[in-house]
Amino acid sequence: MSDRIPMTRAGYDKIRAEAAHLNDVEMPIIAQRIADARAEGDLKENAEYHGARESQGMLQAKINLLRDKLARASIVDMSLLPKDEVVFGCTVVVRDLDFGDDEEFVLVGAGEEDYDQGRILITSPLAQGLVGKKIGDKVAIEVPAGTNNFEILDIRRDEE
Numbered sequence: 001m002s003d004r005i006p007m008t009r010a011g012y013d014k015i016r017a018e019a020a021h022l023n024d025v026e027m028p029i030i031a032q033r034i035a036d037a038r039a040e041g042d043l044k045e046n047a048e049y050h051g052a053r054e055s056q057g058m059l060q061a062k063i064n065l066l067r068d069k070l071a072r073a074s075i076v077d078m079s080l081l082p083k084d085e086v087v088f089g090c091t092v093v094v095r096d097l098d099f100g101d102d103e104e105f106v107l108v109g110a111g112e113e114d115y116d117q118g119r120i121l122i123t124s125p126l127a128q129g130l131v132g133k134k135i136g137d138k139v140a141i142e143v144p145a146g147t148n149n150f151e152i153l154d155i156r157r158d159e160e
Contacts, residue, residue: 004074006088006122007109012073015111019066022059030056069110076109083157086130088122090157094130094150097138102153105130 007015030052037049081087091106106119107127113119120127126148129141133152141148 003072005069005072005110006074006076007111008078008089009075011109011111012070012075015066015069015073018111019063019070022063022066026059027056027063030059073110078157084134084155086133086152086155088131090155092130092152093154093156095153097149097151103150107131 033052034049034056037043037046037052040046040048043049076088078089081089086092086107088107088109091104093102093104095102104118105127106117107122107130108119109122113121122128122131125143126141129139129143129148130150130152133139135152135155137152139150139152141150
């Protein structure tokens, strides 16, 4: 995969800190668990040893995933983006034309998503359907659950 992952400096720093914590704090704890279990003798029937090795593998996979995101990161300069259309980092208020309720989304990069708070990944189908639209535009977005019909009510640039 060579796709670039857009993110802010804060998102990049958050992912970098998480990877460092997992590698420098969590991994030595698991290594010690493995050493302790190995000291108990026969490894064939040592459930503690096998559990610790499995934990180590899952943790290493998580670290590798985070490092991959960092390697493919593209830090976005928010000051260069248009202010009158939906772009990375903006807050967009939409009206759901099927249900009549208003929703607010912030389009963020990897490491900053929080779906409960309306912070959605810029690479998600919903965000991709909104990108480039302006206030007053109506848009139909295909998502796995069907089609969402929205009208763009407001676009704000909260950061920078």
